[in-house]
Amino acid sequence: MSLNSWSKRWLLTTLGLLIIIVLSILALSMMLLQDRNSGVSNLSLNQVRLKVNPILLALEQNHQHLNEQNIREVIRSTARETGVLLTYLNLDGKVILSSAPTSEGTQANLRKALHYDLHHATQAADGNDLLDIAFPVMDGPTGSQIGNAIFSIPQAMVTVQQSMTFPVILISALLLLSLILSLFLFWMKRKLDKHLLSPIHQLKQHAESMLKGNYEEKIQYNRNDELLEVYAMFDLMRTEIKHMSEQRIQQEQAQKELITNISHDIKTPITTIKVYIEAIEEGLCNDQETLMEYMGVMRTHTDKTARLVEDLLVHALQELGQISVETRELYSGPILETMLKPIEHVVLTKGLIYKGPNYIPNVLIAIDPTRIEQVISNLAANALKHTAPGDTIRIDMELESEHLNVTIADSGQGIRVQDMPFVFQRYFRGQASHAEQRVQEGTGLGLSICQSIIEAHGGHISFTSKEGQGTTFRFYLPIC
Missing domain, CATH: 1.10.287 (Helix Hairpins)
Known part of the structure; x- marks a missing residue:
């Protein structure tokens, strides 16, 4: 619901x-x-008692003199002033005194005449406006009952309206x-x-818009309540999805460029190798020296092709999170010395100054020689790409805090400040400067691959650079 x-x-x-x-x-x-x-109302017995008290008092005080006419008239007069009718009976039911003198001397039925409570008096009235309520008349000195006084009182006088x-x-x-x-x-x-409900409906509309690929519309909410946090998080999610979408588009574009570049880079050495093979087949190599020269050129281009294919393979493994690093516990001295010899030859061939390490620490490290050689080769190739004849490439190695520290530095063009945050990102190749147009050569995978390999060894890679003064890369490998 x-x-x-x-x-x-x-x-x-x-x-x-x-x-x-x-x-x-x-x-x-x-x-x-x-x-x-x-x-229907409530009758009050207290109201009745207040009305008849003077009459009862007169009867009790003068019951022995009721045969005197003046006493009888006084009591009748008091009853008239009170607004009630009086009938005084002795204990045998004979009427002694009455507001109606004609009834005096008659005999009354005590069972029917005497009603001491308002409830029975109301029932006996049977709709009549007058209520006959009886009160006992007592002899003061002896405390004994001497008669009954029956008062006929209008209901209106004793009714208490609710x-x-x-x-x-x-x-x-x-x-x-x-x-x-x-x-x-x-x-x-x-x-x-x-x-x-309205803000939730608005969020639904924004979500539908985002599903259609529209990430530009900002989400506005002006109230400072709990939903403000929801809107803020939703807009943050929109911004993050927008950023991820842009990254995905850039990555897809970079992958297309990568395929194009690698296809071109592989095609060039293969074409060169094919030309030299055809020349050999046609017998253009008349002597051993020329044949060896041709073989050297073919070998160089074959190595270049192999490196490109290896970079592409490592890149694919990175995408799958399955980069292959198989470490073994080996001594660093002989392995690293073997890795540096080809680099020295290439650097000197390019007309640069090479400064190798004065001492290679010979310690036991967990290393995949093939991958570490790939790291050193990539860093050296990166240095060659940013230097010119006469510049210097320096490689140092030393022990530092139970780590083997390898440094590869050059005195070339350096890295631009705006490019530094992206150096280790895949596909990033930097921007070409006026002084050095070779900056954009390559696939943009080398440094990303180096970082993955070093981290797979449990190490760390970093760099420092200043534009126009060179770059220094360092990576650390833990010793056993």
Whole structure:
């Protein structure tokens, strides 16, 4: 279920519950109003007692003198002023005194006439407006009952109307609270749509745009909340994907250029070798010296082709993460001395000054001789590419902190500052300067291959350079 559908269902469910609450409140209000309009109210016995207390007191104080006419009139007068009708019975049910003198002397049915509580009095009234409530009349000195006083009192005089203030306030508060809660729910739904669902939908649109290859559109979010971090990370991801896409395009272009360059570089020596073979076949080599000269040229071009193929193979292994380095524990002296002899010959042949190491440390190291020779040859070839006749190429070796340090330095053109961060990247060949157009020769794989080989040996390679003053490469191999 989508977040939008969930929020709508949640809102509708909550609103349904609120409607039920509001309807219940309205039903309760109607019931209270009906009870009030129907006259149902609470009768108060205390109200009755307050009304009849003066009459009861007069009866108790004058019960022995009730045969006197003036006493009887005073009590009747007190009853009239109070607004009630009095009937005083003795214990056998005979009417002694009454607000209606004609009923005096009659005999009353005590079982039916006496109602000491309002509930029975209300039932006996049977809809009549007058309630007949009985109170015992006591003899003060002896504390014994001497009679019963029946008072006929209008219900309005003893009715306590139920207050509607609190129920009305409570119902109003509940209705207001329900209204506020409803408004709050709609506000929350609007806020959820605006500040959560809408930004998520916007992120979805950006993601779809990125899937189509459009990485240029920046993601904007102006609120400072949790989604700002999500947008920031998403935009960072967009920038990174854009950068990776650009790198992929550049890499594909570089690979195409690499194939083109290697094809050209391989074609040239093969063509040369083919020409010299045809010359030998046609008998143009009349003496041994000329034949050997031809063989030397063919060997040089064959070695160049072999190096190009080897670089291409190592590059392919780099791509697969399977560069082949098979180390063996060997002594460094004889191996490195053998590697340096061909380099010295090539350097001197090019008209440069060669300075070899004064001493080659003879220590036990874990080394793949073929690969390390490839590193030294690539670094030397790189030095030759950046130097001119009369420049110097220097190779030093020394022990340093349980490492064998190999240094290959030249006094050539150096590396431009803007090119230094990319020296060890594959396909990078630098920019040709006016003074040295040979900078761009090669495949751009040599230094990357050197780095991979040295790191596979557990070592490290680095360089220092200053434009116009030469370059120094150093690599470290751990000793056993």
